[in-house]
Amino acid sequence: xxxxxxxxxxxxxxxxxxxxxxxxxxxxxxxxxxxxxxxxxxxxxxxxxxxxxxxxxxxxxxxxxxxxxxxxxxxxxxxxxxxxxxxxxxxxxxxxxxxxxxxxxxxxxxx
Amino acid sequence: xxxxxxxxxxxxxxxxxxxxxxxxxxxxxxxxxxxxxxxxxxxxxxxxxxxxxxxxxxxxxxxxxxxxxxxxxxxxxxxxxxxxxxxxxxxxxxxxxxxxxxxxxxxxxxxxxx
Numbered sequence: 001x002x003x004x005x006x007x008x009x010x011x012x013x014x015x016x017x018x019x020x021x022x023x024x025x026x027x028x029x030x031x032x033x034x035x036x037x038x039x040x041x042x043x044x045x046x047x048x049x050x051x052x053x054x055x056x057x058x059x060x061x062x063x064x065x066x067x068x069x070x071x072x073x074x075x076x077x078x079x080x081x082x083x084x085x086x087x088x089x090x091x092x093x094x095x096x097x098x099x100x101x102x103x104x105x106x107x108x109x110x111x
Numbered sequence: 112x113x114x115x116x117x118x119x120x121x122x123x124x125x126x127x128x129x130x131x132x133x134x135x136x137x138x139x140x141x142x143x144x145x146x147x148x149x150x151x152x153x154x155x156x157x158x159x160x161x162x163x164x165x166x167x168x169x170x171x172x173x174x175x176x177x178x179x180x181x182x183x184x185x186x187x188x189x190x191x192x193x194x195x196x197x198x199x200x201x202x203x204x205x206x207x208x209x210x211x212x213x214x215x216x217x218x219x220x221x222x223x224x225x
Binding site for chain 2: 042104
């Protein structure tokens with residue numbers, strides 16, 4: 001089951017903050033966040049695991065609410081380089097293989 | 112390591128032709144994924160392998176699609192016969208089996224079927 005992301009798109013000015021949400025109808029084992037720039041491959045940002053472990057980017061933070069099966073990505077003091085499409089990917093159960101991605105959130109940061 | 116390597120980067124083919132996409136995962140990665148990306152559907156998981164064995168191919172759209180992994184360093188995704196609606200970017204990714212590890216994506220193959 002594909003996770004649902006919101007919003008679908010957001011436009012920011014440099015320095016503004018944004019929150020991207022990801023929710024699943026299934027119990028989550030982990031949530032993976034990626035950013036993709038136009039014409040490029042998705043690049044890893046962060047992993048959040050059930051139980052609180054996190055691994056990822058120094059300047060981007062995220063939360064994982066296991067009970068609500070939701071995750072949020074927080075982009076603070078946005079820079080032009082933050083522009084791109086953000087995807088959340090979810091793993092359910094103990095499987096390491098069924099990494100399913102949402103449809104993405106397109107973030108545009110303007111000067 | 113050079114990362115996940117896909118070939119070709121671009122492929123233009125005529126409807127009805129066979130298309131083969133290739134992927135070399137990162138050495139030591141037990142998991143290999145094939146994704147298809149379109150504007151409408153985003154990143155769709157087509158199939159994934161664990162230790163060269165196909166585990167879940169429920170995302171493969173039709174029997175025209177097939178994937179193989181003959182060894183730990185090579186996988187193919189084949190479309191036969193190809194149709195215009197198969198036009199998309201196809202990504203291969205690989206991952207270690209541990210829970211706190213990320214998937215690494217190749218640069219993708221942009222397929223255009225005319």
